[in-house]
Amino acid sequence: MTRYDEHDQARWAPEPPGNPERSAFERDRARVLHSASLRRLAAKTQVVTPTDYASMHSPRTRLTHSLECAQIGREMGKALGRDPDLVETACLAHDLGHPPFGHNGEMALDRMAVRCGGFQGNAQNLRLLTRLEAKVMTEDGRSAGLNLTRATLDAVCKYPWTSHSFQAPGVPHACEGRPYCVYPDDLAVFQWIREGAPGDSISFEAQIMDWADDVAYSVHDLEDALTSGHVTLEALRDPEERAAVCRLTRDWYVPDADLNELAEIFARLVADPLWPGRFDAGLVDLAGLKRLTSGLIGRFCTSAQVATRDVYGSRAVRGARAGGEPAGRHSTDLVVPAATRLECALLKGVTAYYVMSRDDHHATQARQRDLIAELGSLIMLGAPATLEPALRPRFEEAADDAGRLRAVVDQIASLTDASAPAWHRRLSAHA
Template sequence: MHTDSRPGYSAADLERWLPEPPKSKARTPFERDRARLVHSSALRRLGAKTQVLGPSSDDFIRTRLTHTLEVAQVGRELGKQLGCDPDVVDSACLAHDLGHPPFGHNGERALADVARDIGGFEGNAQTLRLLTRLEPKVFGPDGAGAGLNLTRASLDASVKYPWRLWEGPQGRLTHKFGVYPDDVPVFEWLRAGAPANRKCLEAQVMDLADDISYSVHDVEDAIVGGKLDLGLMSQDAERSRVIEAVTTWYGDRFTPDQLDAAMTRLDQAGLWIDEFDGTRRALAELKDSTSGLIGRFCREAHDATRAAAGDGPLTRYAADLVVPEDTAAEILVLKGVAVAYVMAPRESEPLYMRQREIIRDLVRVLSERAPLALEPTFAADWQEAADDDARLRVVIDQVASLTDVSAAQWHARHIRPRALMSGV
């Protein structure tokens, strides 16, 4: 039988926003957190949400759900090696993309634009809102939803950006943030005792697992989808294209020479696939390459962290994850490859612009037709909202909950008939 005590975690780490009656101790509180996420409707919806390429592109590419499962596997193993409770890291990884809207980052930008006057929109802040308010599981005595009511440790581990809009670590302003103004009370509760603007170790592991999975698997998808030939990386012009993509999308943390050196290291390590013909053998070789990259990045982060923090279990705020500069540059180069050959070319595609239009149209029309046009859960939230800003946030919650497929269907149902009636 399990006890409620967990090595490396305090009694406060096991607390929940709303106290719950004692349950069977056959599972730990952290195992219970993970089970709640696995069975959540928000996790299921990720199966029909864009990762990089849309879910309907082909049968091979990753959705948000398959990406999430891969992040959870990478994060769980790395966290376990460092001494984190594996279920805390697993829960954080399963939760990390729950708040992302239809059409991936494209939809996120559209919602950020329409929400700019009410505290913005950010996928990670929306994740916190889902975990603590929107996902139906636990309700308080006043009838208010408490979401999945996870433990403080699991909630804190899921917060990738533990600050508000236009705040950030070391006073740096950033458009990435983890909490909306009306979710501050639960945010302050889960951050009780935490150093300001610092992520716990489990959140840092989740963040690295996300970066590793994102960079490696997006390149794999691009190769299989015929959008990328890594053999081109031997050409100076193509290397320059990747370096420019990194600088444009991710900033100038590394110089062009450092990024070029990172590409050279990956090539010399035998981790570039120079030829891919789509055969079963080629697919196996590509899978070996992706496994090698993941193992390389995790091993280097583990060894660097151990060198800095020593042996023994590492949890919460006892240590920081150390990612060597060369490793960070190599991960960023892979992100740059995906940007240069997949994401940047897509920016000007009519479909990509149409997706943002769908999101904006839905917010506008659902705001006009609320609460009748909203699902019952969101209609009730809209009725209880205190003012126009709060009502707009409810509409945005509704739109963000949709999948790529359902967003298109809702648009066809609510907007397209109006266009036909007006003669468009």
């Protein structure tokens, strides 16, 4: 397994030594597992709201997705010679910054937050882990969040640059519309995390986390869509239906892909014996569906692991365990074959076509965006009293309107799909 040095295991705020029987990354994993932010994911949207899957007893949430992503990432990390606790922690933490209503809520908050630097779920991740979560306080009374190790925080940063609208000397910034992982307010800790990292390179652990995320949600969202009846196996075997899915997949996920190539890959994918012949939600059918999801996850993970070893060799990937020099966090890339990426994108396209692009889903999203905009106005109107006690000092001590707005955005982002409407009703009644 790769060795991680003192630089990798350093923490932003110094702490006394912990239990010597636990590694630094085991401590990180425990901190995320016990965090309020992780618990809140149980009531946050994964792709669509639970009411869209009213026929299901337990549709996936951001929490169940994060747990599934963590299992996939942990095994991939171990297979590729990385510390499994480090990779698992990054997977558990990768969605903590998502606001209520998923990416729809993210867009609404981004519009609200224009005057304070915008909103991005990945940047909110970093803010939660290093500032907003209650765990460690610095000597001067500031919060250091969960105070995770440098290597773990870097593994969460899959977009290690600032927004296109903000540029700091020596720090890469994103193109317009491109995700990023740090707000101007959090630049100091971001620069500490990235000490020694070349340019905008993404750590190997972050790349494993990112692929585990893609694999988990592409496969499991398909499973939910089949179980709910939004997608049928008959539709996936219809060439015209598949052609429509291919067009949407190209438009949403892989704009440079060739439609004919997508169609060929899709046809081969659904012709695989893994796919059950029928699905009527009986016990035998559910077992067949589980074989499909397990097989697809294994297919996508094994493809990346084999391709990575083919490029770097097992010694370079596995490092000291293979008898050679350990591979550094920024000296290796995860290699995912192009065809595998397109297969994964097509599964995302299936859910997008049959669930996310429905007219009633668009109407629900519009109501959600209106609710978030109104909630922002209501909270600001009564702030700081309308904020939770932990966030009031940030509003009161803010140097300007932008700082006060950021505190309001932090508050809304912490809410869930259920608590956001409840807050809206309560504040509206007293407005």
